[in-house]
Amino acid sequence: MQINLFECIKIFIEIIESGSFTKAAENLQIHRPAVTKALQQLEQHSGIRLMQRTTRRINLTPEGExxxxxxxxxxxQADDLLDLFSPTHALHGQLRVDMPIAxxxxxxxxxxxxxxxxxPSIEIILSSSDLRRDMLRDGLDCVLRMGELEDxxxxxxxxxxxxxxxCASPGYLSVHGTPENLEQLQQHQAVNWINNSSRQIVSWTFxxxxxxxxxxLPGKLVLDNSEAYVAAGLAGLGLLQGMSFLLKPYLDSGLLVEVLPDYPPQPRKLSLIYPHRHLSRKVRVFAEWLEGLL
Known part of the structure; x- marks a missing residue:
């Protein structure tokens, strides 16, 4: 029996990522029985059981994973190959991206x-998290991350x-004073940031x-969420060292005050991470757009 292997694989992926046969059929705009048939054909063709189905949920087998x-x-890679030989063809389809909340x-x-x-024909599925994501497990095309990257x-x-x-809040500075040099920082409290992949507290740079x-720097609070990090600074819980674009509205309004302007922090590298050595056209145009935005 001949089957359209790529079409069956596409339907299988949609079942997993949408979480149900019905939702997969709706997303692909095909009939529900066609989804079931595609999975059955794929399992017969591959000779393996890809998933366990119950009335409530779908569980991948180890082989299915x-x-x-x-x-x-x-x-x-198949999409990239077609794009490579038709560079004037309008880009279309989904682009799954994850990036920090801010x-x-x-x-x-x-x-x-x-x-x-x-x-106009690209659909972006954007997830935002300050936690590290697994690109292959989560089906992501690319991930935006800041700082030095692990191998x-x-x-x-x-x-x-x-x-x-x-920076720090005026309330914090009125109680603890404003540091004038790096040596005085050891007498202050810092709101520290933890790297979720290494579980190490990120050092401050000047x-x-x-x-x-x-x-x-000494501190009693360690966070891994940018919104909570700013909130801690506004609450006067310590000094912050954060992204300027995130802190700017609070600096402009006076809710936060810059300190040690003569010792600016070292800029941090922003990278777009993708799983394949060949950069797909969709990821490439998104990367170029981000570069222009920054």
């Missing part, structure tokens, strides 16, 4: 209409540099006349 990851990569809320989403103007099975493209600012100084 591996098949999903490999088939997701296979279809992405970037999504303050930079990307407010400007997405410009991207859609250039690429891994991915490719990273530098998008730009993010400027940082050291540019000095003799080079970059990297310090670990």
């Amino acid at each position: 591996e098949f999903y990851h490999r088939s997701k990569s296979l279809l992405a 970037f999504a809320a303050l930079l990307v989403v407010p400007n997405l209409s410009d991207f859609y103007h250039e690429h 891994g099975e991915y490719i990273a493209r530098k998008i730009g540099d993010i400027h940082m600012t050291t 540019e000095t006349t003799s080079g970059t100084a990297e310090l670990n």
